[in-house]
Amino acid sequence: MMLQQLPALIAAGLTVGSGYALVALGIHIILRATRVVNFAQGEFVILGGLLAYTGVTTLHLSIWLALAAATAAGFALGLIYERLVLRPAARAGELAVTIASIGTVYVLLYGHALIWGSLPEPLPFFSGGARDATWRVAGLEIAAQQFWVVGLLAAALAVLYLFFERTTFGKAIRAAAANPLGARLVGIDVERSRALSVGIAIALAAFGGTIIGPITLAGGAGGIAIAIKGFVGAVVGGLDSPVGCVAGGLLVGVIEKLLEGQFSYGIADPAVYSLLLAMLLIRPQGLFGSRAAVRD
Amino acid sequence: MTRRLRTDARLLPLLAAAVVLFGVLAHADATLLQAGTYAAIYAVAAIGLSILLGNVAQISIGQAGFFGIGAYAVGYLTTAVTWPPGVPLWLQFVLATALGTALAGLFGLVLGFIALRFRGHYLAMATLAFGLIVVGVVRASGALGGASGIQNIPFAQFGPLPISGAAAFWYGWAMVALAALLSTNLLNGRTGRAFEAIRNDELAAEVLGVPTRRTKILAFAYAGTLAGFAGTFFASYLGLVDPGTVGISLSIDLLLMVVLGGAGGVSGAIAGATLIGIANIYGHNLENWRPVIYGVLVIVIVIFFPRGLVGLVRFPLPRAGAGPEEATTESTRTPDAIAPSARDTDARVLDANGSGASLDAGMTQPWLVVEGATKRFGGLVAVDEVSFALENGRLTALIGPNGAGKTTLFNAICGVGRLDAGRVLVAGSEVTAWQPHRIAALGVGRSFQNARLFAEMTVLENVVVGAFVTERATFVDDLLRRAASRHSGRDAAERARAVLADLRLEHLSAVLARDLAFGDRRRVELARALAARPGLLLVDEPAAGLNARERARLREDLHALRERGLTLLLIEHDMRLVMEVSDRVMVLRLGRKIADGPPALVRNDAEVISAYLGTSA
Numbered sequence: 001m002m003l004q005q006l007p008a009l010i011a012a013g014l015t016v017g018s019g020y021a022l023v024a025l026g027i028h029i030i031l032r033a034t035r036v037v038n039f040a041q042g043e044f045v046i047l048g049g050l051l052a053y054t055g056v057t058t059l060h061l062s063i064w065l066a067l068a069a070a071t072a073a074g075f076a077l078g079l080i081y082e083r084l085v086l087r088p089a090a091r092a093g094e095l096a097v098t099i100a101s102i103g104t105v106y107v108l109l110y111g112h113a114l115i116w117g118s119l120p121e122p123l124p125f126f127s128g129g130a131r132d133a134t135w136r137v138a139g140l141e142i143a144a145q146q147f148w149v150v151g152l153l154a155a156a157l158a159v160l161y162l163f164f165e166r167t168t169f170g171k172a173i174r175a176a177a178a179n180p181l182g183a184r185l186v187g188i189d190v191e192r193s194r195a196l197s198v199g200i201a202i203a204l205a206a207f208g209g210t211i212i213g214p215i216t217l218a219g220g221a222g223g224i225a226i227a228i229k230g231f232v233g234a235v236v237g238g239l240d241s242p243v244g245c246v247a248g249g250l251l252v253g254v255i256e257k258l259l260e261g262q263f264s265y266g267i268a269d270p271a272v273y274s275l276l277l278a279m280l281l282i283r284p285q286g287l288f289g290s291r292a293a294v295r296d
Numbered sequence: 297m298t299r300r301l302r303t304d305a306r307l308l309p310l311l312a313a314a315v316v317l318f319g320v321l322a323h324a325d326a327t328l329l330q331a332g333t334y335a336a337i338y339a340v341a342a343i344g345l346s347i348l349l350g351n352v353a354q355i356s357i358g359q360a361g362f363f364g365i366g367a368y369a370v371g372y373l374t375t376a377v378t379w380p381p382g383v384p385l386w387l388q389f390v391l392a393t394a395l396g397t398a399l400a401g402l403f404g405l406v407l408g409f410i411a412l413r414f415r416g417h418y419l420a421m422a423t424l425a426f427g428l429i430v431v432g433v434v435r436a437s438g439a440l441g442g443a444s445g446i447q448n449i450p451f452a453q454f455g456p457l458p459i460s461g462a463a464a465f466w467y468g469w470a471m472v473a474l475a476a477l478l479s480t481n482l483l484n485g486r487t488g489r490a491f492e493a494i495r496n497d498e499l500a501a502e503v504l505g506v507p508t509r510r511t512k513i514l515a516f517a518y519a520g521t522l523a524g525f526a527g528t529f530f531a532s533y534l535g536l537v538d539p540g541t542v543g544i545s546l547s548i549d550l551l552l553m554v555v556l557g558g559a560g561g562v563s564g565a566i567a568g569a570t571l572i573g574i575a576n577i578y579g580h581n582l583e584n585w586r587p588v589i590y591g592v593l594v595i596v597i598v599i600f601f602p603r604g605l606v607g608l609v610r611f612p613l614p615r616a617g618a619g620p621e622e623a624t625t626e627s628t629r630t631p632d633a634i635a636p637s638a639r640d641t642d643a644r645v646l647d648a649n650g651s652g653a654s655l656d657a658g659m660t661q662p663w664l665v666v667e668g669a670t671k672r673f674g675g676l677v678a679v680d681e682v683s684f685a686l687e688n689g690r691l692t693a694l695i696g697p698n699g700a701g702k703t704t705l706f707n708a709i710c711g712v713g714r715l716d717a718g719r720v721l722v723a724g725s726e727v728t729a730w731q732p733h734r735i736a737a738l739g740v741g742r743s744f745q746n747a748r749l750f751a752e753m754t755v756l757e758n759v760v761v762g763a764f765v766t767e768r769a770t771f772v773d774d775l776l777r778r779a780a781s782r783h784s785g786r787d788a789a790e791r792a793r794a795v796l797a798d799l800r801l802e803h804l805s806a807v808l809a810r811d812l813a814f815g816d817r818r819r820v821e822l823a824r825a826l827a828a829r830p831g832l833l834l835v836d837e838p839a840a841g842l843n844a845r846e847r848a849r850l851r852e853d854l855h856a857l858r859e860r861g862l863t864l865l866l867i868e869h870d871m872r873l874v875m876e877v878s879d880r881v882m883v884l885r886l887g888r889k890i891a892d893g894p895p896a897l898v899r900n901d902a903e904v905i906s907a908y909l910g911t912s913a
Binding site for chain 1: 414
């Protein structure tokens with residue numbers, strides 16, 4: 001690897017990693033609330049990007065408005081998903097929810113191909129200007145969109161942090177996830193908290209799909225790969241740790257881009273998946289997680 | 297025989313007849329034959345997944361990986377490898393099939409080993425990763441053709457005949473028949489009973505002597521072998537194999553087939569694979585609608601029809617008492633396999649010295665010695681340097697306030713959770729850090745505070761699992777349904793019936809454990825523990841929640857067990873019962889043993905009274 005390539009590869013890695021971080025965080029939130037891993041998380045990322053694409057092209061929204069609209073739509077879809085799929089399946093057991101979320105992958109993956117076609121579409125860049133707009137930072141050329149992605153990720157994390165840590169509402173949702181029975185006893189509506197958690201997680205997915213859309217394009221069949229790389233990030237960082245999920249997602253993005261830069265495009269994916277197995281075997285609680293969570 | 301095995305036994309002949317009829321009627325229609333052949337290929341792989349998912353409750357979203365290993369093995373070995381002259385094509389195909397299937401089985405062993413570490417969603421993700429790694433590796437491998445895969449794979453041959461068209465249809469369904477036969481054998485044998493036990497309650501199974509880890513690894517290896525076997529024929533039938541055909545969508549399709557048909561056993565997998573195989577061919581012009589419909593189907597089925605299509609077929613239950621062997625085997629059993637009289641059978645069942653362990657009748661080693669046992673949970677010392685030896689053939693009670701460490705000590709004796717310090721010796725063997733099933737095999741039985749029965753199994757099936765450690769049939773015995781497998785199941789059922797008769801529980805034999813009344817649950821659990829013919833029995837709060845009549849019966853049971861020579865260790869809060877039945881009482885408080893001696897002495901010990909008994913005792 002050429003040393004001067006390194007900063008560019010890391011920047012590219014952090015950009016795709018931001019998407020994985022949002023997926024990892026979404027998986028974490030849904031896991032906390034419902035005790036299941038949502039395999040369809042990556043498909044909701046794709047769907048979010050496509051909704052923003054429709055907002056921009058058909059409704060002639062600015063990319064910023066489209067981002068807001070896609071995020072709001074993601075929230076609504078999350079509520080529907082929880083009500084129609086996750087909640088009824090939960091009555092049939094944990095295995096049933098896992099299988100139902102895999103069924104949802106098919107519905108979304110081929111469903112959006114029916115609506116938008118199977119070829120990915122470009123989203124406009126957030127800086128508005130030329131596609132290849134770059135900013136010079138410390139002597140390095142960094143694409144403007146990469147700043148936007150990382151900056152918007154940071155903004156979303158700040159909002160989430162304030163919501164979950166500082167508002168009574170957010171605290172109630174966390175309480176309901178941590179101890180449903182206890183939460184119910186103090187008058188928290190646990191079912192509604194669960195639904196809201198799923199809504200927030202899917203809103204994050206749609207948000208992520210829109211901010212990385214200008215770089216990765218919106219649509220296509222990459223949702224499963226995004227979901228599993230997000231999961232790898234969550235496992236690397238620690239499934240039960242929100243900080244770990246974000247850090248792990250970013251790390252997976254950087255590892256992926258470094259491997260692609262050093263070796264070939266085809267080697268990065270199996271290497272990242274192998275990282276999942278290795279991590280599960282060596283340190284299943286992840287870098288930031290606690291051991292108790294592993295056997296859940 | 298569980299409900300799904302009964303369903304299989306009824307449905308399989310019907311399915312076989314339908315296949316033959318289909319093959320005969322469709323022999324001139326190339327498209328129908330093709331659909332039927334793909335259905336057969338998928339069915340072989342789906343049977344493995346059905347057993348994994350439905351019988352062992354282990355999910356895998358990586359079955360396409362094994363399928364791919366089998367397919368690529370045949371593709372590579374019949375195209376890229378130069379065989380010595382004189383090896384005919386049919387032999388190449390046979391060797392490649394054997395090698396590819398074995399290789400897939402080997403990877404199944406490895407994945408099974410990895411899978412031991414995980415449950416639920418971790419397992420799902422780990423298996424998904426396995427499937428993706430296989431696809432990634434073949435895509436990146438130049439020798440395996442990279443993204444375009446291996447082309448121009450010759451048709452397999454049966455002698456000089458190419459296996460294509462109608463021949464492929466029959467070959468494919470012969471594979472299904474073989475897989476169904478072996479799987480049915482397996483599920484009806486000792487291995488199948490281990491599967492069911494693990495699916496219902498892994499911890500209880502392990503403590504009863506089921507080697508849960510090894511059994512789960514075997515289940516993964518078996519499912520992988522079948523998927524690989526399916527892949528071997530797929531490659532030669534299609535004539536090519538590429539990363540896309542063995543990718544994640546095949547894994548999901550297989551999962552769909554199993555869920556659609558009904559997970560567990562073989563008939564559901566065959567039905568599901570047939571429907572999807574046919575839908576794939578005839579639904580081709582639906583393009584993206586087809587997978588969307590599949591996805592909706594999966595969701596609807598897991599929510600509304602968790603037993604799948606075959607679960608909708610209802611057969612009348614057989615008469616009460618049908619065990620792992622059908623009731624008819626009673627008339628065919630060999631005379632020496634049963635005891636001469638019922639009385640003797642009872643004595644044999646409850647005879648400590650006849651336990652499953654290879655121990656001398658006049659054993660002088662104490663059944664249980666605990667030395668300096670210490671167990672910490674974080675900063676809390678749950679068990680603190682506890683030492684004792686049990687006198688054989690006596691009933692020792694372990695009492696103490698809640699949180700004194702009694703159950704933790706039980707767990708440590710059984711191998712559930714490791715001691716931080718100290719050792720446990722069972723019949724002279726140091727068993728510290730052993731897995732629970734090995735300790736059970738030495739003759740240690742136990743009951744749980746909350747009676748962990750196998751909820752979805754009948755009382756008789758529960759007790760038959762109890763006899764697991766006395767069985768000797770191996771995985772291969774079961775697979776081939778050798779005499780050892782048949783006798784093993786019959787003897788276990790025989791022993792289970794005898795124990796149930798002895799405890800006067802026969803009338804409950806056919807009742808599902810989850811439908812039992814609370815008091816019966818405890819006695820069935822006792823029966824299950826006794827079916828292993830233990831020499832040492834650990835009983836955890838047997839009187840909790842029982843009414844006065846049930847307590848009286850429990851007292852009789854405990855007396856009877858003691859008289860028959862069992863060494864008993866009893867955790868109990870009912871002081872009257874403890875004082876009546878015990879030869880010796882040990883008192884734990886905050887993890888420490890504070891008193892130990894005959895009941896009368898312990899009852900009057902000042903420290904015990906202040907710690908636990910209070911003034912009323």
